[in-house]
Amino acid sequence: MRSREEAKQAHEQAESEGDAIELAKQSLLLDLFAHLQPKEGEFWFLESDGSDVCLQAGAEARQLEQAAQEEAMVALRDLPLWRWLRPFLRSGFFLGARGMALRALHALSNGRLALRFVLGGRRVREPVQWQAHLEAWLQSVGISRQQGPHRILQIDGAVYETLREMIYLGQARAPGILLIEPEHIEEDLSDVLHLLETALTRGFWVLLHVPLRTAEPRNSVSGATYESLIQGLEELQVSLWSVEVGGVGATWPHTRRSAWWVIAPNEGMQAFRVQAWSHLRRLFETGFQRAKEGLKIKDLCESMLLEGSLDAEGAFTRSFPREVGYQLFLDRANPSDIKAILDLWESLMDEHAQETSLFQRRPTARYSLRRTFLNYLTQPGHLLLVLRHLQHPIGFLSACVTRTPLLQENRFGQIIDTYIQPAFRGHQLGSAMVRCTIEWFQIQGIQQVELNFATHNHAAERFWRRHGFSPYLCIATQRIAS
Numbered sequence: 001m002r003s004r005e006e007a008k009q010a011h012e013q014a015e016s017e018g019d020a021i022e023l024a025k026q027s028l029l030l031d032l033f034a035h036l037q038p039k040e041g042e043f044w045f046l047e048s049d050g051s052d053v054c055l056q057a058g059a060e061a062r063q064l065e066q067a068a069q070e071e072a073m074v075a076l077r078d079l080p081l082w083r084w085l086r087p088f089l090r091s092g093f094f095l096g097a098r099g100m101a102l103r104a105l106h107a108l109s110n111g112r113l114a115l116r117f118v119l120g121g122r123r124v125r126e127p128v129q130w131q132a133h134l135e136a137w138l139q140s141v142g143i144s145r146q147q148g149p150h151r152i153l154q155i156d157g158a159v160y161e162t163l164r165e166m167i168y169l170g171q172a173r174a175p176g177i178l179l180i181e182p183e184h185i186e187e188d189l190s191d192v193l194h195l196l197e198t199a200l201t202r203g204f205w206v207l208l209h210v211p212l213r214t215a216e217p218r219n220s221v222s223g224a225t226y227e228s229l230i231q232g233l234e235e236l237q238v239s240l241w242s243v244e245v246g247g248v249g250a251t252w253p254h255t256r257r258s259a260w261w262v263i264a265p266n267e268g269m270q271a272f273r274v275q276a277w278s279h280l281r282r283l284f285e286t287g288f289q290r291a292k293e294g295l296k297i298k299d300l301c302e303s304m305l306l307e308g309s310l311d312a313e314g315a316f317t318r319s320f321p322r323e324v325g326y327q328l329f330l331d332r333a334n335p336s337d338i339k340a341i342l343d344l345w346e347s348l349m350d351e352h353a354q355e356t357s358l359f360q361r362r363p364t365a366r367y368s369l370r371r372t373f374l375n376y377l378t379q380p381g382h383l384l385l386v387l388r389h390l391q392h393p394i395g396f397l398s399a400c401v402t403r404t405p406l407l408q409e410n411r412f413g414q415i416i417d418t419y420i421q422p423a424f425r426g427h428q429l430g431s432a433m434v435r436c437t438i439e440w441f442q443i444q445g446i447q448q449v450e451l452n453f454a455t456h457n458h459a460a461e462r463f464w465r466r467h468g469f470s471p472y473l474c475i476a477t478q479r480i481a482s
Helices: 004-036 059-069 071-077 080-089 097-109 127-141 159-168 185-201 223-234 249-254 269-287 289-293 307-318 335-353 365-376 429-443 458-466
Strands: 041-047 054-056 093-095 113-120 151-155 176-180 205-213 238-246 257-264 296-304 322-325 328-332 382-389 392-403 411-420 449-451
Touching: 004 080, 004 097, 004 176, 004 205, 004 238, 004 257, 004 269, 041 097, 041 159, 080 097, 080 269, 097 113, 113 159, 151 159, 159 185, 176 185, 185 205, 185 223, 185 392, 205 223, 238 269, 257 269, 307 429, 322 429, 328 429, 335 365, 335 382, 335 392, 335 411, 365 382, 365 392, 382 429, 392 429, 411 429
Parallel strands: 041 113, 041 176, 113 151, 176 205, 411 449
Antiparallel strands: 054 093, 205 257, 238 257, 238 296, 322 328, 328 382, 382 392, 392 411
16 A cells, blocks of 8 residues: 555646646647737637636646746746736636636737637536636626627537537637547547537637546547547648647656647648747746656647648639539539429439338428538538539539548548439439549548448449449348337
8 A cells, every 4th residue: 555655746746747737738728819819800719628717726836836936937927828827826726728718818809809708518517516606707807698799608518519510500710719628538539520620621720638648548548549530630731739748757657648739720830839839848847846857748740731632622612513414514502502402302202202111201301401401511521512404403412521430441431312303314414423522532531432222223223333332231121010
């Protein structure tokens, strides 16, 4: 059994690492605020996992207050972070991510910015108490939920899905920052990747916590998960900067290491990194008592700019409308096409229903599908093509990029529905839609494409085989008498 002294040292070590990880995040956030804020308009802060407004100061944070009293610590007092920490450290607390965002952004806005805060609640332990704390904090900062230019939205369930939908639909818009601190990243990986892809495609910068090694294995990132994260980001036009924090004394190989990933949707990382890294180095070298004993930060910068892919996507979009026959044009759908595409989808289902009742559609199906098709127009990784004759839609194809965390080929393309009115079949128009879709999948970096077709539809089977598709999975069904 460990002695009381050993237990005390272990506790102080954990406090020091926790403070270092948290304060590195605070410093990065402040520099992101300064780097990204426009002079006017809106600025969004999206936070997915429910961090606290205030945190109790541990051993390392308390040391900052002592260090700043010394004349040699002028460098520490000049840090942007110190302005927000000092009033709280004297009382034994310091700002959490939400407290920092609310107070710092409000002060920096100078009345010209309309601030938009979207706060998730996945990690909130006592939501009622936290809500009361937040209300008191908002009052002290001067932000009102009911009036004024700033707005605050709190999400208590399905946080990743709600944030993703808000960004899809343009309800949350860049410029802004998305802070993600998944509590169990192994379990959340698919949702995290979807949210990352959406936010970065829409122009948000992301600050992501990646626990590389912790005392609880399920809260750390395995090698496979790490590779999946990197693979997912490599498929986007992003720049990644990783700041690793951890390791106290001789126990460094066995203690917690965490990384903060700053992910930019464009080439603006280098200018930000120069400023932010300078602040982090001064914080660790000057303010942390244990830094000389092994509390470290590493600066890892990995550029993942895939400009060729972006150029190809732009060229693909500019290539429409495409003439595929006399007075026949293939185009990407727009909102005015949705009603006609829904009519075509109903015709597709009705044709299938003549062969089997399994395809009987609900009368209200089109109302649910309408929202899905509208989302396709704005969601990254989705394609909705429309075939027009004399400007009237006579066919459509829907497709998307799909992920699965379970298979080695964890990212693949899927053709969901395709349909052409009977009078226009047999003229290679379906082939033109398929070729266009395969071209789009190649731009997305997809190497495998899947689809479903009804077993009774022998014409469809011949069509897809002719285009290189071969079945590998059979779905069987059985009716059970009630």
